[in-house]
Amino acid sequence: MSRNPFDLEGRIALVTGANTGIGQGIALALAKAGSDVVIVARSDPSETRSLVEAEGVRSHVIKADLSSIEPCARIVEETVETFGKLDILVNNAGIIRREDALDFSEEDWDAVMDVNLKVLFFLSQAAARHMTGWTSQNGERGKIVNIASMLTFQGGIRVPSYTASKSGVGGLTKLMANEWAAKGINVNAIAPGYIATNNTAALQADETRNRQILERIPEGRWGDPADIGGAAVFLSSKAANYVQGHILAVDGGWLAR
Numbered sequence: 001m002s003r004n005p006f007d008l009e010g011r012i013a014l015v016t017g018a019n020t021g022i023g024q025g026i027a028l029a030l031a032k033a034g035s036d037v038v039i040v041a042r043s044d045p046s047e048t049r050s051l052v053e054a055e056g057v058r059s060h061v062i063k064a065d066l067s068s069i070e071p072c073a074r075i076v077e078e079t080v081e082t083f084g085k086l087d088i089l090v091n092n093a094g095i096i097r098r099e100d101a102l103d104f105s106e107e108d109w110d111a112v113m114d115v116n117l118k119v120l121f122f123l124s125q126a127a128a129r130h131m132t133g134w135t136s137q138n139g140e141r142g143k144i145v146n147i148a149s150m151l152t153f154q155g156g157i158r159v160p161s162y163t164a165s166k167s168g169v170g171g172l173t174k175l176m177a178n179e180w181a182a183k184g185i186n187v188n189a190i191a192p193g194y195i196a197t198n199n200t201a202a203l204q205a206d207e208t209r210n211r212q213i214l215e216r217i218p219e220g221r222w223g224d225p226a227d228i229g230g231a232a233v234f235l236s237s238k239a240a241n242y243v244q245g246h247i248l249a250v251d252g253g254w255l256a257r
């Protein structure tokens with residue numbers, strides 16, 4: 001038995017959108033902490049798979065399009081069939097659509113809300129149905145980590161469905177914690193600040209916005225996906241067994257300004 005409370009050896013973690021960006025950073029951090037990793041992705045996840053397996057843990061890929069709740073039950077079933085259980089779910093997959101609020105379309109509203117909020121809830125539900133049975137038999141705790149945003153706390157601009165979805169992620173994180181804490185599951189969220197990924201490519205390419213963003217970040221730099229990994233390991237570990245419904249900002253100090 002490890003004396004390190006952050007040790008994830010023997011745990012089975014599932015990370016959505018793990019082919020790139022923050023999801024890849026989290027998958028790698030969980031693997032470094034000893035967890036086997038299920039990579040859920042709709043695009044080629046071979047880079048993440050190589051990085052994870054180089055850490056000496058097992059990986060399994062599940063191809064799924066998370067724009068509807070259709071694959072949610074199957075994803076959990078396939079994980080349990082492959083590894084015998086699911087301990088850790090990281091709801092990372094997410095999209096953003098940018099347009100003035102006056103011109104924002106229903107399509108851009110629905111697309112973002114479906115991936116970022118609806119699927120996050122129903123995949124959590126499918127995982128929690130498994131975890132509640134497993135944890136009560138084995139005395140272990142399940143862990144759900146949602147990826148929120150600065151727009152869980154702030155309004156943002158030109159991203160109405162993204163703001164609505166990520167504010168919703170904050171509320172749902174607390175609701176799920178309230179209902180499932182006593183059933184052996186910890187539900188928390190990470191709110192990344194400005195991280196250099198595909199999601200923020202448009203902002204990084206806009207000279208004015210890029211400068212404005214960097215001026216406001218006390219760290220004075222964009223975050224890297226690896227910066228999110230430590231928080232994910234903490235919230236997935238025994239060290240966080242009494243942390244519930246918390247939204248942990250990993251933002252280089254953005255919210256402190």
Ligand code: NAP
Nearest residue numbers: 017021022043065066067092093094149194195197198199
């Ligand atoms: P990213 O590089 O664009 O990654 C998003 C991931 O979600 C990709 O793996 C993407 O798959 C996946 N995804 C999107 N729609 C999907 C679908 N329908 N089915 C399956 N997978 C889907 O952006 P990121 O920055 O790493 O974003 C990861 C999470 O962090 C998101 O929830 C995002 O909102 C959140 N976040 C990011 C920042 C930031 O500054 N970057 C800040 C706060 C929160 P594909 O590669 O196939 O598109």
